[in-house]
Amino acid sequence: MNGQSSQQQPKDGRHDDDAALTEFLASLMDYTPTIPDELVEHYLSKSGFQCPDVRLTRLVAVATQKFIADVATDALQQCKARQSAVIKDKRDKQQKDKRLILTMEDLSKALREYGVNVKHQEYFADSPSAGLDAASREE
């Protein structure tokens, strides 16, 4: 049962679920997803997902776009929460609000809820004893 056979259904009141899905698939052709069709097709065919139906390709693009938008929204909320936690005078805060930047810190916090572990090195040291007290260093 693919999208083609669901289009042959008569649109009764009982078939509103089916009709809603059919209408949604039809409306996909009006909306162009941000991710281009050719790019999606490239990655789909790379993994063996053959589909002659362009609506299904667009559906994949929309699903991916939604996923990335969710992650980005969570990162944005992390960024705003961090900005509001910093107590400064109003002028500085307004200047910061104009500069919402996607940082690794916010992204890793947002991605943790999706099961993706992105950890950034806190700092890099050039030797194992760097940063230790002079008393504990063996010289």
Next chain:
Amino acid sequence: MMGTSLRQKQQQPPLDGLAPISESEFSFTIARVAVAQICQSVGFKGAQNSALEALTDITTRYLEAIAKLGAASCNSNGRSQSNLPDFIVALEDLASIQAVAAKRSFFQGAKRRLLKHKGDNKRWYCNGGSWRHVPSWLPPVPVVEEQDKEAEGKKGEVKWECWEEREEEKWECGRETVERKCDDEILQVSGKRGKVRFRMGVGIR
């Protein structure tokens, strides 16, 4: 004159300052542009380079994961071209909750079409081309009474109509009991089929 100038052109690099990039880098760069546009639509005004590249990597992996799961689902059903249920199954496997509602509505429609032919098997092959794959000697869909409450009490066995409401919770354990129940309720086969006789040991000399 023309020959020497052509040879000089071929010896030069294709574009000044730009080395040829591999195919995966090319698609990655295009994906990065798309991801940056999505971030901009969400509200970001800028992004760190490493953060954008990490998000783009996740995007490509997500696309490949959907493709791999969808292809596996369609191959396990004996098809080579994927379709909408395969995609929904793939989304479900990736634990995207929104897919469950879509799957339920899709299978409700499919089941409704099937139950429309309850008790009447002549429609199998008369209904245009959509049912011609069903053999005419198959029995019709059994007419079962609407006793949902009774079905609930029988050790977790569910009737076929209540199947999809409990599908998400009891997909694995409910399936076997449902199949057994359907076997009990199949009516007599309508339409005579010819008798088949076997003689053993005919080919042995």
